Amino acid sequence: MSDGLPVGEGRPGATSAVVVGAGLAGLTAATGLAAHGIEVTVLEARDRVGGRTHGLRVGPDAWVDAGAAYLGDRHTELLALISELGLKTTPTTMQGASRFALGAEQATRDGRFPPLNAVALGDLFELLDELATAVRPEAPWLTPDAARLDTLTAADWADQHLTHPDARLFFPLFLGEMMAADPAEVSVLHLAFYLRSGGGLRYLNAFEGGAQQDRIAGGAHQACDLLADRLGSRVRLGEPVLTVHQDQDGVTVGTPGGEYRADLAVLALPPLLADAVDHRPALPVRRATGRTARGCAVKVNLVYPAPLWRDHGLSGWSVNAEGPLLSTVDDSPAEGGVGVLTGFVTGAEAHRYAALTPAEQRSAAVGQAARLFPMLPEPIGFRLTDWVNEQYSRGCYAALLGPGDWSALGPTLTTPHHRVHWAGTETSTEYFGLMEGAIRSGHRVVAEILARR
Structure with a gap:
């Protein structure tokens, strides 16, 4: 090749790796590589691990998911990880009637239709x-x-x-x-x-029997916390990666705090972030195009003394034609203590809502919840997670592939760039955008690397 670097196939086996990103994909890859004797360093831009899983404390011993939360029986790799880590699942509560505001009048109906x-x-x-x-x-x-x-x-x-x-x-x-x-x-x-x-x-x-059937008791963030605990000091927080430079002998990953040298790198980043890194040699095909968009989601957690809507025969589920809360669901912790009504602000509404002041955001969400569920008092807690503008996610649930993106990006979605391998839920053709997809991408990268040892 004109850049003088060896192609991925046939290169010497790796004994060290830098993994960029400490979400489920990156930590799955890192722990898998470490288990096979590869020296691993994980670089994470945030001051926490977890990526697009994120737990918020809403009571002394109660947590709620500010990011990815739900899973179903087909999410076999996630369920295996949960079992291995000693975590438990709890059903997503959907007992009771639903509320709908899809026109001039509100309606209460059994079920979700x-x-x-x-x-x-x-x-x-x-x-x-x-x-x-x-x-x-x-x-x-x-x-x-x-x-x-x-x-x-x-x-x-x-x-x-x-x-x-x-x-x-x-x-x-x-x-x-x-x-x-x-x-x-x-x-x-x-x-x-x-x-x-x-x-x-x-x-x-679907909730029962579907992809939203269960949650991880105590919060999905625990999976990443426990995986990171296994790696200990090999996980470096507050290290946003700016450069990935390769040569004949290895790869150098640069952050504001210094440089990390290894035989190879795994980039477990959303495509918009991976594309923003300075790659040398340059990527033959970029990881995103001008039509690749951020997942448009703001998640609002309204905390009450208890899930009071249940006392009135309501499930907490609602669907609404006008925002900000286009849907709500009962995400109350299984261990009790508080009730949590989670509101989802998505699509174009997420951009509008994210541009409001914090006071305006609270007023709009609390006011809408009070109209949907008049029996509710003023919430005792209000937590908002703006994934649209989150610097190190660039959207949630996952990147949105726009017109032309699959034609341009799909054929090289998982193809290594010399010593750089790709992970992340957006690189998984199974359960794309879900926690299951992230874990499967981490396993795929481990298998790729081990196959070349």
Whole structure:
């Protein structure tokens, strides 16, 4: 090659590695490599581990998830990790009626199906199922008709296919809940892939028997905390990576605090962050394009003395056409002590809400919760996590691949760049955007590296 560096295949076996990012993907990779005798250093920009899992204390012994939270029975690698670490799961509570504010009047209904035209929503779900079934999850860019599907935005698709006003109303709410996406920012190919990768529309959308069935008791952040404990001083916090420079003999990773030398590097970063690093030699294909967007999510945790809505036969679940809280769910700690109503601000609404002052944010969220659940007193706690503007995530749940992204980025999604390997949930074609996808990407990288020893 013109840069004089050896290609990844056939290079000498690695005895040391720098892992960039201490979320689930990076820590899975780091502990896996360390278990096989590879000397590991983990560099994390934040002052905590966990990445897009983040626990907030809401009581003396009570925690709530400010980031990734839910899992289901198909998330086998995450469940295996939970068991190995001695953690437990708790069911996501969905007993009671739901609240809906989808028009001029609010409604209370059993179950989660909104008070909209059932035929129109059924047709919408059938169309989405058809899209998801047709996609090739292991290589979306090779899906039949991929070029056209990757050109259209989800908003374009809705304009072409959704005629009933109820379907047009519900579609952006559904996309926000599933993907934290604005329909104008995500391609139809990515929408179809995301649904297929996650197990299908019905599995992704379901609590009991679905991808949102359980939470990790005490918070999902504990998994990363315990993995980091195994690595001890090999995890370095407050070390944002600025440069990754390779030569014939190894790789040098630069941070404001110094340089770290190793045989190889694993970058377990969202694509927008990985692309911002100074790579030498330059990447042959960038990790993001101008159409790659941040996942649009702000998570609001409203804390009450107890889950008082349950006393009134309500589950805490709501769906709302107007923000800021486009949906709410009961995330009360299993151990009791307090009640937590979690609100999701997603899509275009997340950008608008994130631009408000803290006082305006609190007033808007608390006021809406009081209208939805009039029996609630003023909350005793208000916690807001703005993932849209989080410096070291660039969005949540995951990056949104826009028009043309799968065609441009997909074929090199996991291809090592000489001594640099890629991890992170956005590199997983299984359960993309979920904790399960992050863990599977970490396992994949370990297998790649060990295969070349």
